[in-house]
Amino acid sequence: TEPGEALARFLVERSFASAVFFCNSGAEANEGAFKMARKWARAAGGGEGRHEILSLRGAFHGRLFGTLAATDRPAYRLPFRPLAGGVSVVERDLDDLATAMAAGTVAAVIAEPVQGEGGVRVLDAGYLRELRALTREHGALLILDEIQCGMGRTGSFFAYEQAGIEPDLLTLAKPMAGGLPMGAILMSAEVAAAMAPGDHGTTFGGGPFVASVALHVAERLADPALLAHVRENGAWLGEALAGVARRTGRVRAVRGVGYMWGVDTHEKAGDVVARALDAGLLLVTAGDHTLRLLPPLVTTRADLARGVGLLEAALEGAPSIRGGGEG
Ligand SMILES: Cc1ncc(COP(=O)(O)O)c(C=O)c1O
Numbered sequence: 001t002e003p004g005e006a007l008a009r010f011l012v013e014r015s016f017a018s019a020v021f022f023c024n025s026g027a028e029a030n031e032g033a034f035k036m037a038r039k040w041a042r043a044a045g046g047g048e049g050r051h052e053i054l055s056l057r058g059a060f061h062g063r064l065f066g067t068l069a070a071t072d073r074p075a076y077r078l079p080f081r082p083l084a085g086g087v088s089v090v091e092r093d094l095d096d097l098a099t100a101m102a103a104g105t106v107a108a109v110i111a112e113p114v115q116g117e118g119g120v121r122v123l124d125a126g127y128l129r130e131l132r133a134l135t136r137e138h139g140a141l142l143i144l145d146e147i148q149c150g151m152g153r154t155g156s157f158f159a160y161e162q163a164g165i166e167p168d169l170l171t172l173a174k175p176m177a178g179g180l181p182m183g184a185i186l187m188s189a190e191v192a193a194a195m196a197p198g199d200h201g202t203t204f205g206g207g208p209f210v211a212s213v214a215l216h217v218a219e220r221l222a223d224p225a226l227l228a229h230v231r232e233n234g235a236w237l238g239e240a241l242a243g244v245a246r247r248t249g250r251v252r253a254v255r256g257v258g259y260m261w262g263v264d265t266h267e268k269a270g271d272v273v274a275r276a277l278d279a280g281l282l283l284v285t286a287g288d289h290t291l292r293l294l295p296p297l298v299t300t301r302a303d304l305a306r307g308v309g310l311l312e313a314a315l316e317g318a319p320s321i322r323g324g325g326e327g
Helices: 002-013 026-046 065-070 074-080 094-101 125-137 159-163 189-194 208-221 224-248 269-279 301-316
Strands: 019-023 052-056 087-090 106-111 141-145 169-172 183-187 251-257 260-265 290-293
Touching (some): 019 026, 026 065, 026 189, 052 094, 087 094, 094 106, 106 125, 125 141, 208 224, 269 290
Antiparallel strands (some): 169 183, 251 260
């Protein structure tokens, strides 16, 4: 449709990609990317042998059949074993990855530039560059899952831009159509060339309504002024959270970039989330002891400051960690 084509043009002009496939969710986008990686590997001469998909420790790529095997959450995985074959989780260690790829059986490595559900773990630029070099060296594709960290969240339209690398495939969803179901797979010309009509498909993907909304969202989120606002206020937020950690003594670590921050807490993160909600601040967890802060990208510095104040109060509201007293 015309809106879908306009959106695809926008994403291609703004990225490494030469083609885009639209679907309906994040997990669906990753499932499609896995299929494309396998088809590419076969076309590139790997035959049946080069078929494995590797994901990284702490990864979350969705809960459908193939993506569940790439998601490193025992609670999600265990009830559904045996999981889909040829998809496995490896350590985030580059030497381990090199060993896993040495046999020439890996079609692709999938990674989130900032792991969201896994505790807001930023894969720094150096790591991403080495991962890019390693996948090239071993004839495997690099799939970046920017479903949570893409589209402005880190202060650049795509998170990968900050590392100065280009992936072969990239997946988007969550914010894409402002809350309507939409996902996308961006791919290089080489990957696109390996796919033939009918290899992949979906009824609803890229319909004119969601594509029109998504184009509007993409144009707004690619605005350099908005991205600068996210970078500047995001850096301020990181410092403010470090201040909360120093003052309260109830925080183990603060990690993040842009408008995506993780705060490791001594007490159960869920308890802090509940107290924060009572005070009017919406947080989520990313693991048992990590709070995840994902403010709307339009949040002003003043509102961030208010949120940090509420967070500090919620942390201070915990029972004393020193024991004694009223408790
Ligand atoms: C990084 C990442 N990948 C994939 C997904 C799955 O997306 P969806 O819930 O749209 O299937 C999520 C959702 O939380 C995510 O954060």
